[in-house]
Amino acid sequence: MTNPVVNKTAHPFDKARLESVLAHRFFYAPAFEIYGGIAGLYDYGPPGSALQSNIILEWRKHFIVEEHMLELDTTIMTPAPVFETSGHVARFADWMVKDIKTGAVLRADHLVKNVLSARLVSNKEARALAAQPQKEDEKAKKKAKKDKGKPAPVQLPDELAAEYENILAQLDNYSGPELGELCRKYNITNPDSGNEVTEPQQFNLMFASSIGPTGQHPGFLRPETAQGHFLNFSRLLDYNNGRLPFASAQIGRSFRNEISPRAGLLRVREFTMAEIEHFVDPEDKNHERFAEVRDVELDLLDRHVQQAGSTQVSRMRIGDAVARGVIANETLGYFLARIHLFLTKIGIDPERLRFRQHMANEMAHYAADCWDAEIENSYGWTECVGCADRAAYDLSVHSKKTGHPLVVRAQLPEPIVTERDVAEYNKKALGKTFGKDLATITQAIDAFDEAQMVKLKDELSHGSATIQSPDGREFKLTPDLLTIERKTFKQSTREYTPNVIEPSFGLGRILYSLLEHCFWSREQDVERGVLSLPPVVAPTKVLIVPLSAKDEFKPLVKEISLKLRKAGVFAHVDDSSQSIGKRYARNDELGTPFGITVDFASVKHHTATLRERDTTIQLIGPADDVVAIVTELVEGTIDWAEACRRLPVYEGVQAE
Numbered sequence: 001m002t003n004p005v006v007n008k009t010a011h012p013f014d015k016a017r018l019e020s021v022l023a024h025r026f027f028y029a030p031a032f033e034i035y036g037g038i039a040g041l042y043d044y045g046p047p048g049s050a051l052q053s054n055i056i057l058e059w060r061k062h063f064i065v066e067e068h069m070l071e072l073d074t075t076i077m078t079p080a081p082v083f084e085t086s087g088h089v090a091r092f093a094d095w096m097v098k099d100i101k102t103g104a105v106l107r108a109d110h111l112v113k114n115v116l117s118a119r120l121v122s123n124k125e126a127r128a129l130a131a132q133p134q135k136e137d138e139k140a141k142k143k144a145k146k147d148k149g150k151p152a153p154v155q156l157p158d159e160l161a162a163e164y165e166n167i168l169a170q171l172d173n174y175s176g177p178e179l180g181e182l183c184r185k186y187n188i189t190n191p192d193s194g195n196e197v198t199e200p201q202q203f204n205l206m207f208a209s210s211i212g213p214t215g216q217h218p219g220f221l222r223p224e225t226a227q228g229h230f231l232n233f234s235r236l237l238d239y240n241n242g243r244l245p246f247a248s249a250q251i252g253r254s255f256r257n258e259i260s261p262r263a264g265l266l267r268v269r270e271f272t273m274a275e276i277e278h279f280v281d282p283e284d285k286n287h288e289r290f291a292e293v294r295d296v297e298l299d300l301l302d303r304h305v306q307q308a309g310s311t312q313v314s315r316m317r318i319g320d321a322v323a324r325g326v327i328a329n330e331t332l333g334y335f336l337a338r339i340h341l342f343l344t345k346i347g348i349d350p351e352r353l354r355f356r357q358h359m360a361n362e363m364a365h366y367a368a369d370c371w372d373a374e375i376e377n378s379y380g381w382t383e384c385v386g387c388a389d390r391a392a393y394d395l396s397v398h399s400k401k402t403g404h405p406l407v408v409r410a411q412l413p414e415p416i417v418t419e420r421d422v423a424e425y426n427k428k429a430l431g432k433t434f435g436k437d438l439a440t441i442t443q444a445i446d447a448f449d450e451a452q453m454v455k456l457k458d459e460l461s462h463g464s465a466t467i468q469s470p471d472g473r474e475f476k477l478t479p480d481l482l483t484i485e486r487k488t489f490k491q492s493t494r495e496y497t498p499n500v501i502e503p504s505f506g507l508g509r510i511l512y513s514l515l516e517h518c519f520w521s522r523e524q525d526v527e528r529g530v531l532s533l534p535p536v537v538a539p540t541k542v543l544i545v546p547l548s549a550k551d552e553f554k555p556l557v558k559e560i561s562l563k564l565r566k567a568g569v570f571a572h573v574d575d576s577s578q579s580i581g582k583r584y585a586r587n588d589e590l591g592t593p594f595g596i597t598v599d600f601a602s603v604k605h606h607t608a609t610l611r612e613r614d615t616t617i618q619l620i621g622p623a624d625d626v627v628a629i630v631t632e633l634v635e636g637t638i639d640w641a642e643a644c645r646r647l648p649v650y651e652g653v654q655a656e
C-alpha cells in the first residue's frame with residue numbers, strides 16, 4: 001500500500017474557518033484582551049506554544065547541531081551607543097503618512113500596495129463582468145444580493161493597469177519621497193476615509209528606554225538579535241580557537257514599534273527571531289559543504305526581473321545559480337538551500353516558497369547581496385527569512401567606535417617577503433630642532449605612500465626636503481635629521497575583518513504561514529477542519545483514546561502512555577465523555593497526527609488500533625507493536641505506507 005491520497009483541495013481554503021479554529025483551540029490570541037488589547041501584541045496558548053517550541057527544536061537541530069554553530073543568549077536591553085554605531089538610530093525607520101483630517105497613521109508603502117492592488121482586483125472583476133452575457137438566473141441574483149452595497153468594479157485603461165503592475169513589482173525599491181509622489185500622481189488616499197494623506201515622514205521603529213534610576217543611560221529594546229553576536233565576536237573567535245569560518249546562532253525576542261500592525265502574527269511589535277551570523281574570510285566565500293546542496297532547486301526571483309516589472313520566478317539548481325553569478329557566492333547559496341530544506345521539512349509547501357533578491361535601493365548600502373525567503377499565504381507573498389551578505393560593515397563600525405580590534409589574524413601558508421623604503425629618525429636631533437612637533441613630523445612621514453617616500457629620499461639626497469603636516473604647516477628636513485633606508489619585511493600572518501552572512505528568521509511569520517498551508521476541511525464535512533502538521537512539529541504527537549473513562553481501560557491506557565513517554569513521544573490521553581469521533585475531530589484541528597484507541601477487545605487481547613489523521617485509516621495490532629510503530633512514525637524513520645505494510649487495517653467502526 002502506498003501513502004493513501006487525501007483530497008485536501010476538495011474545499012477551497014477557508015480563512016475564516018482557520019481563524020475560528022486558531023482562536024477556539026487557543027493557538028494564539030490578542031494579548032491583554034480583557035483590557036481591550038494592544039495592536040501587534042499576541043499571547044500563544046498551549047498548542048501555539050508547543051508548535052513554536054517544536055519549530056525551534058527542529059531549527060536548532062537543522063542549523064546549530066548540524067553545522068556546529070556557537071549558540072548565544074545576549075541581552076535584549078541595549079545601550080544607545082550600540083545602535084548609534086550600527087546605524088539603527090539614524091536609519092531603522094519606515095515611511096509613514098497621516099490622514100490629513102483624521103490623523104490616522106498608515107505605512108506609506110503598504111498604503112500604495114493596498115490601494116493599487118485593490119484597483120487591479122476591481123479592474124479584473126470589471127473585465128470579467130464585461131466579458132460575460134448578463135444573466136438573470138438564480139445564481140446571478142444571489143451574487144447581486146451578496147454584492148449589494150459593494151462599490152461597482154472599475155475597469156482601468158490597459159496602460160494604467162500595466163503601470164500599477166510595474167510599481168507593485170518593485171515597491172520595495174521606492175524611497176519615501178517617491179512614495180509621496182506616487183500618492184499624488186495616482187490619487188492614493190486613505191481607503192478608510194477617502195481623505196488625502198500627508199507627505200511620507202520617517203518613523204524610527206525602536207522602542208526607547210532608559211537604563212538605571214537616573215535616566216543617564218538611554219537604551220533601546222533590540223529590534224534584532226544581531227548586535228549581540230557582533231559585540232561578542234572576539235570571544236567567539238577565541239572560543240573557536242581563532243579559526244574562521246564559524247557561525248554563531250541565537251533565538252530570542254525582538255521588538256519593533258510597527259506603524260500599523262495588521263495581518264495577525266505577520267506584523268507584530270514583539271516577536272521571536274532565530275538569527276545566524278556566519279563569519280567568513282572576504283577573500284574566500286566558498287563553503288565546505290556546498291556540494292551537499294548543489295542540486296537543491298529553488299524558485300528565484302532576481303532583481304533584474306523585478307526591476308523590469310515582473311514577478312516571474314525561475315526554478316534553478318543552487319549550484320547553477322552560484323555558477324552563473326545570480327547568487328553572489330557559495331556561502332550565501334548554501335544558506336538559501338538550507339533555509340529551503342528547513343522550511344519544507346517543517347511543512348511549508350515548496351510550491352508556495354520563493355527566494356526574492358533585494359533590488360538596488362532596497363538593500364542596505366553596505367550589503368553585497370540579499371535574498372528573502374518569501375512564503376505565499378492569504379496575505380500575499382510574505383518575507384519570512386532574510387538572508388544577507390552584510391560584508392564587513394558591522395564589525396568595522398563597532399571596532400572603529402570602540403577601538404577594540406574585531407579582526408582575525410590568520411597564519412599565512414607561505415610568508416610574504418616585501419621590500420620598502422622606511423624613515424630612520426635621529427630623534428635627538430629632530431627633538432632639538434622641532435621640539436613638541438617631533439611626533440607630528442614622524443606621524444606624517446610614517447603615513448607616506450611609496451611614491452611620497454621615493455620623492456622624500458630623492459630630495460634629501462639633494463640636501464633638504466620640505467614636508468607638510470596634516471594641519472598644513474611646513475617643516476624643512478635635512479639628512480642629519482633622518483635618512484630613508486630600503487628594508488626587507490617578512491609577513492607571516494594576515495589580518496582582516498571578516499564578512500558576515502546573516503540568515504534571519506521570524507518565527508511567527510513562519511508559524512502562521514505553516515498553519516495556512518496545513519489547514520483543510522474533510523471532503524464529506526466542511527465543518528471538520530484538519531491541520532496536517534508534520535509529526536516533527538505537531539504540538540501533540542499521539543492521542544490516546546479509551547472508549548470511555550471506565551476503570552477497566554485504565555491499566556492498558558497507563559501502560560501505553562508510559563511506554564510512549566519512555567520512547568520520548570509526547571502523547572495525550574483524552575478520556576472525556578465525548579464520542580470517540582468528536583475527540584478525534586478536536587485533535588484533527590489541533591494537528592495531532594496519530595491516535596491510539598483502546599476498547600474492550602484491546603483490553604481482552606492486549607491490542608490497540610492506530611489511526612492516521614489525514615486518511616483516518618486505522619490499523620490494528622498488539623499494543624507493543626503499535627507503540628513501536630507509532631514511535632518510528634513520529635521519529636520519521638518510517639512513513640504511513642510502511643506502517644500499513646506492517647499492521648492489518650482495522651475494519652471495525654468504533655473510532656469514527
Ligand SMILES: Nc1ncnc2c1ncn2[C@@H]1O[C@H](COP(=O)(O)OP(=O)(O)OP(=O)(O)O)[C@@H](O)[C@H]1O
Nearest residue numbers: 256258266267268271383384385386504505506509
Ligand atoms: N514586525 C514583525 N512581525 C513579525 N515578524 C517580523 C517583523 N519584522 C520582521 N520580522 C521577521 O524578522 C525577519 C528578519 O527581519 P528583517 O529586518 O529582515 O525584516 P524586514 O525586512 O524589516 O521586514 P518587513 O520589510 O516586512 O518589515 C523577517 O524576515 C520576518 O520574518
